[in-house]
Amino acid sequence: MSLKAQLEAIIYAAETPITLEQMTALVKDTIIAEGISGDGEIKSRVRSCLEELVGQYGSEDHGVEIRQVAGGYRMSTKPEQHEVVRSFAKSLKPPIRLSLPALETLAVIAYKQPVTVPEINDIRGVDSGGVIGTLLDRKLITTAGRKQVIGRPILYKTTKEFLMRFGLKDVTELPSMEEFEKLVAESFQSELMPAETAAHREEAQPDHELSAPAEGHLDPVAQPVSEMPEQRVEETEKAG
Helix, strand or coil: CCHHHHHHHHHHHCCCCECHHHHHHHHHHHHHHCCCCCHHHHHHHHHHHHHHHHHHHCCCCCCEEEEEECCEEEEEECHHHHHHHHHHHHHCCCCCCCCHHHHHHHHHHHHHCCEEHHHHHHHHCCCCHHHHHHHHHCCCEEEEEECCCCCCCEEEEECHHHHHHHCCCCHHHCCCHHHHHHHHHHHCCCCCCCHHHHHHHHHHCCCCCCCCCCCCCCCCCCCCHHHHHHHHHHHHHHHC
């Protein structure tokens, strides 16, 4: 990947303005591989690429631009695109915020599907009845018939909505369990309700609803694709 492409990706993914120094540290190895050494030369190379990117996005062929904000660089929609982006942002589905018990249950279903509630309970070690209802309401899971055993318990599987929220083509693209656990820890910790409080509340009250949605695509890089248009609109309003 070229240096310019790396810088473009970094600026796009950054939730807050990212400084020249931060980007230089992130792409230093790439520049050294080009045969450039010395902190001054490396920083100059990054600055040169940034100027090219700013100029490239400044043309009328692009609806977004790269601007310097609060000492760093950030990508945002151009003022003239304000209305169309604002309309798009209003049409987006509300974000989903899940508690830790809900995420754990969703992970079990995703990797073990189709699976029954007793089987989920055995894996988690606690009753998952309450969070199953929540995940059904959020349309992240659905029923998949009944298991042909005594009692014929209902089987559950993930939905198309789950794939869209995670940015997956199908369930074969799910990361390993270790990667998923890391994803939850790194990408959702700030979105979770306090773990102890949420766990006790949700497990004790089967019909408990999760906290009101704020934002977030279960694709972390994602984190949030659905959040970005609103953020860009905010930047546009400030720019305008």
